[in-house]
Amino acid sequence: MADTIVSIEGVRKSFQRIVAVDGVSLTVGRGEFVSLLGPSGCGKTTLLRMLAGFEAPDEGRIAIDGADVVSVPPHLRPVNMVFQSYALFPHLTVFDNLAFGLRRKRVPSAEVSRSVNGFLALVGLEDYALRFPSQLSGGQQQRVALARVLVNKPKVLLLDEPLAALDLKLRKRMQLELKQLQREVGISFVFVTHDQDEALALSDKVAVMNGGRLLQYDTCREIYDRPRTEFVANFLGEANILSARLVERGAPTLLEISGRRIAVSDAGEAHGALSQSVLLALRPEDVSVAGSAQEGVNALPAAVTDKMFLGNSCDLFLRTDDGVAVLSRGLDRDAFDRIAVGDRVEMSWKPTSGRIVAP
Amino acid sequence: METNIRADRGAVTMTIDSLASSRPSRSGSALRTMVRIWPLFPALAVLVFLFALPLALMLPESFVVNGEPTVAIYTGILGDAYYWSVIGRSLRLSLLATLLCLCLGYPVAYYLVRLVKPGRKRIVYMVVIAPLFTSAVIRAMAWLMLLGRRGMINEALLNAGLIDAPLRMLYTDGAVIIGLVYIMIPFMVLSVAAVLENVDRTLEEAARDLGASPLGAFWRVTFPLTLPGVLAGSFLVFALCLSSYVTPALLGGGRNKVMAQLIFEQFMRLFNWPLGAGISCVLLVVTLFVIWGYNRALARSIGGTRGGLA
Numbered sequence: 129m130a131d132t133i134v135s136i137e138g139v140r141k142s143f144q145r146i147v148a149v150d151g152v153s154l155t156v157g158r159g160e161f162v163s164l165l166g167p168s169g170c171g172k173t174t175l176l177r178m179l180a181g182f183e184a185p186d187e188g189r190i191a192i193d194g195a196d197v198v199s200v201p202p203h204l205r206p207v208n209m210v211f212q213s214y215a216l217f218p219h220l221t222v223f224d225n226l227a228f229g230l231r232r233k234r235v236p237s238a239e240v241s242r243s244v245n246g247f248l249a250l251v252g253l254e255d256y257a258l259r260f261p262s263q264l265s266g267g268q269q270q271r272v273a274l275a276r277v278l279v280n281k282p283k284v285l286l287l288d289e290p291l292a293a294l295d296l297k298l299r300k301r302m303q304l305e306l307k308q309l310q311r312e313v314g315i316s317f318v319f320v321t322h323d324q325d326e327a328l329a330l331s332d333k334v335a336v337m338n339g340g341r342l343l344q345y346d347t348c349r350e351i352y353d354r355p356r357t358e359f360v361a362n363f364l365g366e367a368n369i370l371s372a373r374l375v376e377r378g379a380p381t382l383l384e385i386s387g388r389r390i391a392v393s394d395a396g397e398a399h400g401a402l403s404q405s406v407l408l409a410l411r412p413e414d415v416s417v418a419g420s421a422q423e424g425v426n427a428l429p430a431a432v433t434d435k436m437f438l439g440n441s442c443d444l445f446l447r448t449d450d451g452v453a454v455l456s457r458g459l460d461r462d463a464f465d466r467i468a469v470g471d472r473v474e475m476s477w478k479p480t481s482g483r484i485v486a487p
Numbered sequence: 488m489e490t491n492i493r494a495d496r497g498a499v500t501m502t503i504d505s506l507a508s509s510r511p512s513r514s515g516s517a518l519r520t521m522v523r524i525w526p527l528f529p530a531l532a533v534l535v536f537l538f539a540l541p542l543a544l545m546l547p548e549s550f551v552v553n554g555e556p557t558v559a560i561y562t563g564i565l566g567d568a569y570y571w572s573v574i575g576r577s578l579r580l581s582l583l584a585t586l587l588c589l590c591l592g593y594p595v596a597y598y599l600v601r602l603v604k605p606g607r608k609r610i611v612y613m614v615v616i617a618p619l620f621t622s623a624v625i626r627a628m629a630w631l632m633l634l635g636r637r638g639m640i641n642e643a644l645l646n647a648g649l650i651d652a653p654l655r656m657l658y659t660d661g662a663v664i665i666g667l668v669y670i671m672i673p674f675m676v677l678s679v680a681a682v683l684e685n686v687d688r689t690l691e692e693a694a695r696d697l698g699a700s701p702l703g704a705f706w707r708v709t710f711p712l713t714l715p716g717v718l719a720g721s722f723l724v725f726a727l728c729l730s731s732y733v734t735p736a737l738l739g740g741g742r743n744k745v746m747a748q749l750i751f752e753q754f755m756r757l758f759n760w761p762l763g764a765g766i767s768c769v770l771l772v773v774t775l776f777v778i779w780g781y782n783r784a785l786a787r788s789i790g791g792t793r794g795g796l797a
Binding site for chain 2: 213
């Protein structure tokens, strides 16, 4: 998206001697839903808190809607944050919680009432205006927390794992609501999560972080189909990682595993030098077990070590001759039934499915 | 004096109990009630034997003069402007000391809970509590040495040439208030800190995020949420101030007395037990009345802030 609302450039932040965020640059487009995804301690929350103004970067630049905000205190930034714990004010009613931000901006009280009631209706809580937060369920508190920030019409909404405290079913429903809400209000969302499914379900773009670094920032589809590193391949979805030798760069790029030639049609910026070892990432659903070798398909001999019927998927656990465990999910149920544990099979995948990833 | 200090401690305990049980207890059988309140038995035993019983023994004393039942003691006390002036003075000093304790103690509690590094917290707590390990007499003596005509403060000011004649600081209401604040401040700090510990810090961040200045976030979110601690600390300090004897006696001199001094005088110097018991009773009623008012204020302020302080 050409229209940028948040721009982060070379931001670095350390606490004592621990580097929390290490030279991160990314931009968020107007109206985009961006997820910061990574394991705990990867720096995603610190990055979010720097956007909100609760932490100052040691280095780098943060601009919101074109204006540098590094020296702007939190209460003067055009962003709002939904906290993991919701941080609803327990001594104020739902109405007063929502009105808090507007009243700080000295909005006339008639307008405060109108806006607050409008947003209460938007999240379906118009009958709860006079309740206190402690009298609401988890999902209702979540909605109040969202309405409380949206009513201020921020330029960017920051969300710090807001669904983490909800049970699975409610979380799924809130994900859908969140997505719809974002479309309705058209505000950019920056959403911190460690849940890859949530990131995929909600986001236009995902920023995968680890150890304070931004590893890859792209659309969900791009990251899933073309992970750049082993970590990204493993963190966003499941991946089989095979070690191979780079034989020839080109179209297709050729690798060698256990003496077999393996073709990779899109090697991207192929990592590693010729005849050096590289890593090949394969999604489980792209790995099948062919009865007979087909033309133009990569194949490797493997043994079936285990099988698991999960209803919507048939998981075969394989082991290559190099001793690498591979998960195959590309089998239909009938084929799955014909295979027994201990069988020797040819596992196969299309040249378009494999990706060479950096370690 | 002993009895009165205990009397007020008892009253404090009772009111804290009534604070804690915001729900009216549903009446069940007597046995069920006994079973439910058994953890209170040890404290109740202490209260009955050390507070209620002495009080019950002392109270009738004030209704008998020369073997005749009478309320003359009370009509005497309530009809005498002198007693009213002492009651007024006691209340004024206690109230001022309480407010000062709050103004000085709240920031300390805030520092203790929010700003101190986790490892140092214990040290700061020790510093706050340490003065409680010294007797009130010794601490009042220390103030005598500081505030006296030839005390350290006057000496220093004279030597610096800032004043020509020593200031009269000792034996004033100011000296009593300083002494009371000095002794009572740990109670305020601990009461506020205990409540502040349970106030979520991210609430203040949320307030900042929603456009409140640092001071605004404190005033509209953190402070209202610590009101129970503020009020509990206030009346603890107030009740202790009202019943304190040593500090007003040593730092206030003999001329301007407080209630506790009158009681001590009647019992120990003049051996007028009926009058002493009467004044004690009046002090107790005044204390209970103030505590009742505080309780109401507490209920109202919590309800009030919920209503629309923001």
